[in-house]
Each structure stands twice: as structure tokens, then as C-alpha cells.
Amino acid sequence: MSRIQQVFEQARARHRAAFVAYVCAGDPDFETSVEVCRALLANGVDILELGVPFSDPLADGLTNQLAAQRALESGMTAARVFELVKRVREFSQAPIVFYTYYNLVFSNGVDAYVRAARAAGVDGILTLDLPPEEAGEVTAACRTHGVDTVFIIAPTTPDDRIPAIAKATTGFIYYVSREGVTGVRDQVASNIPQAVARIRAKTNLPMVVGFGIGTRAQVAEVAAHADGVVVGSALVNCVRENLADRSRIAPAVAARAADLSAGAQRAKA
Known part of the structure; x- marks a missing residue:
């Protein structure tokens, strides 16, 4: 059983959604x-x-675009990202999933990239702009090197495509709750319960919901239906808001994460 699978089993046993x-x-x-x-x-x-x-993060809103720009300007490269994972592995064995774009995987050689990711300690790869129908080389490399695959289902995904997406997925399904790009929203999408039910009718894979979730109350709203909840921009904003004194960034992120993750706990039946 992979570390990703273990997390979802443990979360279910603790009556909560996994917090991503x-x-x-x-x-x-x-x-x-x-x-x-x-x-x-x-x-x-x-x-x-x-x-x-990545220099052209087409699925990301302004918050995450600027985060990528800051990282690149600070000297981050593919090799440095692998090094970062190795540093994290010195203090945690929690699952790590890469959120990436196909050009970054392809340009380094697919098998070589996946092998290096696994050696660094990566558990899963989500390639935003790679549909499962064209992902054979990536899924094969992930299978060879023991890396889970994550694929996206969107509100516009037809029902008859869901089985193909699920077949290519070994980690979890990422349901993008809104059309468009990443970013904090005032309200979560209203159709999440129906979307979750629609997808669960086609697959037993764990399903996480992301895009537009940024408060504890919103996490709780999504956690009532999904196996996991993804928060990004609300945490990235903690970095941006404290750039003038970088020693304050990690404490700010810690406080925001603690508050958000509390929303993933469900009431016991």
C-alpha cells in the first residue's frame, strides 16, 4: 500500500477528509x-x-503565477526541486505529490524524470496539461518506478470520460471544482455534492476537491463530501504577505494551515 493510500485510509478511520x-x-x-x-x-x-x-503555468491564477516567478528568480531548477524534496524527507514521511506541467517532465526524459522524482522521495505526479489518453509514457514510467498518478476531472468532463481517467489514475482523482484557474473565492462551487456523487458512480478511487477553497468553513463544507480537500492560494498568500520579513513566512503558514486543517474534521456519526 502506498503512502497516499495509507493517508486516505487513516483519514477515514479518524472521521476526517485528508487535508492537501x-x-x-x-x-x-x-x-x-x-x-x-x-x-x-x-x-x-x-x-x-x-x-x-514553470514559466508558463497555464492552470494557475495570479497568486500561484507570481509564486512560480519568485521561485524561478531565486534560482529554482528541476534539480533543486528534487533537492527540496530530499530535505523534506529528512523530517517527514508524509506523501509528496508534484503539481507540474508536461514540458518539465518531457524535456528531461520521462523515465529519467520519474525515476529521479522517486529517488528524491516523491509519491505522486499530477501533470496538469497531460490528458490520460496521451499519458501512456508517463503512466508506464510511474508504474515502473512506484510513483502514483493523479489526474483531473473538471465540471465539464463528460460522464463517459470518467472511467478512462480513473483507469489511468493510481493515487487519487483531483476534482477541479471550478472552471478557470486557481485562486481564492468567496464561496465554494455549489454543485460539489452532485459532482462527487457523479464521479463516485464511476470509480472507487479517493477523490479530492480543489480550486477556490480558502477558509476553514469552506474546507469543512467540502470535507463533508470529498475524501480530501486541497488549499493552495490561501497558503501561498501567506508567503506573499510576509516577503518584507521572510522570518515571518513559516509561522504565518503554520497558523493558517492549522486553522484550515481543522475544517477537515467531520462530526462522528
Whole structure:
């Protein structure tokens, strides 16, 4: 059983949804990023989703675009992202999932990239712009090297595509609750219960919901239906808001993560 599978089993046993936190690797610099990861994993985060900084992050809103820009300007490279994972592995064995784009995987050689990710300590890979129908090389490499695959289902995904997406997935389904890009919203999407039921009718894989979730109340609202809840921009904002004094970034992230993750607890039946 993979670490990702273990997290979802443990969460179910504890009557909660798994709390998944997204931050960009290397934002705003390598050492601060290590401390941000430490703060997250010490404050209720079950799965760490690391954005691999990319110059053209088409699925990301302004908050995460600027995070990627800060990381790249600080000197983050593919090799440095792997090094960051190795540093995190010195203090945590929590699952780490890469949130990345296909060009970053392809340009390094798919098998070589997945092998290096696994060697560093990565548990899963979500390639945002790679549909499962074209992901054969990636899924094969992940199968060879013991890395879970994560694929996206959107509100616009037809029912007849869900089985194909599920077949390519070994980690969890990521349901993007809104059309468009990442970013905090005032309210979560209103159709999440129906969307979760629609997907669960086609697969038994764990399903997390992300995009637009940024408060404890919103986490609780989604956790009532999904196996996991993803928060990104609300945490990345803690980095941006404290750039003037970077020693304050990790404590700010810790406080926000602790508050958000509390929302993942469900009332016992």
C-alpha cells in the first residue's frame, strides 16, 4: 500500500477528509521553502502538493503565477526541486505529490524524470496539461518506478470520460471544482455534492476537491463530501504577505494551515 493510500485510509478511520496543501517549491527561496514545508506538515497537512515552478503555468491564477516567478528568480531548477524534496524527507514521511506541467517532465526524459522524482522521495505526479489518453509514457514510467498518478476531472468532463481517467489514475482523482484557474473565492462551487456523487458512480478511487477553497468553513463544507480537500492560494498568500520579513513566512503558514486543517474534521456519526 502506498503512502497516499495509507493517508486516505487513516483519514477515514479518524472521521476526517485528508487535508492537501499546495505551495510552490522554492517560493520565495530555497531555505524558506523548506521551512514552509516543515510548518505545513507540522500543522495538520496530510499530503504536501509541491508546485514545480514553470514559466508558463497555464492552470494557475495570479497568486500561484507570481509564486512560480519568485521561485524561478531565486534560482529554482528541476534539480533543486528534487533537492527540496530530499530535505523534506529528512523530517517527514508524509506523501509528496508534484503539481507540474508536461514540458518539465518531457524535456528531461520521462523515465529519467520519474525515476529521479522517486529517488528524491516523491509519491505522486499530477501533470496538469497531460490528458490520460496521451499519458501512456508517463503512466508506464510511474508504474515502473512506484510513483502514483493523479489526474483531473473538471465540471465539464463528460460522464463517459470518467472511467478512462480513473483507469489511468493510481493515487487519487483531483476534482477541479471550478472552471478557470486557481485562486481564492468567496464561496465554494455549489454543485460539489452532485459532482462527487457523479464521479463516485464511476470509480472507487479517493477523490479530492480543489480550486477556490480558502477558509476553514469552506474546507469543512467540502470535507463533508470529498475524501480530501486541497488549499493552495490561501497558503501561498501567506508567503506573499510576509516577503518584507521572510522570518515571518513559516509561522504565518503554520497558523493558517492549522486553522484550515481543522475544517477537515467531520462530526462522528
